Amino acid sequence: MTEKPLDTKDRAILAILQQDATQPIAEIANQVHLSTTACWKRIQRLQQAGVIKRQVCLLDRHKIDAGITVFVSIRTNRHEPQWLDEFAQGVSAFPEVVEFYRLAGETDYLLKVVVPDIAGFDRVYKKLISTVDLYDVSSSFCMEEIKYTTAMPLDHY
Numbered sequence: 001m002t003e004k005p006l007d008t009k010d011r012a013i014l015a016i017l018q019q020d021a022t023q024p025i026a027e028i029a030n031q032v033h034l035s036t037t038a039c040w041k042r043i044q045r046l047q048q049a050g051v052i053k054r055q056v057c058l059l060d061r062h063k064i065d066a067g068i069t070v071f072v073s074i075r076t077n078r079h080e081p082q083w084l085d086e087f088a089q090g091v092s093a094f095p096e097v098v099e100f101y102r103l104a105g106e107t108d109y110l111l112k113v114v115v116p117d118i119a120g121f122d123r124v125y126k127k128l129i130s131t132v133d134l135y136d137v138s139s140s141f142c143m144e145e146i147k148y149t150t151a152m153p154l155d156h157y
Contacts, residue, residue, distance in 0.1 A: 006051070009034060011154045013042055014051070018151040021055045058150065065116040066096075069142035072111040072128070077135045090131035096124045 006014070012032045016023065029039035046052045061067060076083075091097055091111065099112035111128075115121045121139070129137060 006154075010042060010046060010051075013039065014046065014154055015151075017043075017052065017055075061114055066114040068115045068117060068121065069145070070113045070115065070121050071140045071142065072113055072125075073107040073136075073138045073140070074109040074111070074134055075106070075136040076108050076133075078133060083132060087132045091128065094124060094127065096120070 009032050013028060016028050016031060025040050025043065026036045028043075029036045032039065034042070043052070061069075076087075087109075088100075091100055091109075094113075096113050096115050097111050098114055099110075101110045102108065103110055113121065113124055115124060125137070125139070128134075
């Protein structure tokens with residue numbers, strides 16, 4: 001959370017940056033009806049407050065041969081901190097794992113894996129099961145991506 005709450009201008013700036021962070025500050029300022037300096041200061045404040053974590057380049061995964069998405073559900077009967085540290089470090093080192101969550105409910109962990117093909121996933125699967133002792137691993141192959149966004153909702157403030 002920022003030191004002061006996000007106002008309408010901050011949310012407008014963030015919405016623009018989430019769509020295209022390469023826009024010049026002057027263009028962003030014009031869109032939100034601020035001076036360039038005032039807009040720049042707001043962006044700096046949002047970065048310093050950690051609201052803006054980093055700026056990245058989003059790639060088309062199909063054009064870089066990572067067109068298969070697999071969701072991997074993992075259940076374990078091990079819940080010790082040492083096991084979790086070993087598991088988290090091991091899985092975090094897999095470049096194919098693009099998202100990694102600890103969950104409440106029947107599934108303990110959920111991974112989002114992107115690979116070029118089934119053989120690529122098999123390699124990831126074999127590395128995964130050799131990382132730590134797991135109780136159950138279940139994989140679901142994505143048939144169609146219906147919605148994908150990196151933009152966070154801003155209208156709940």
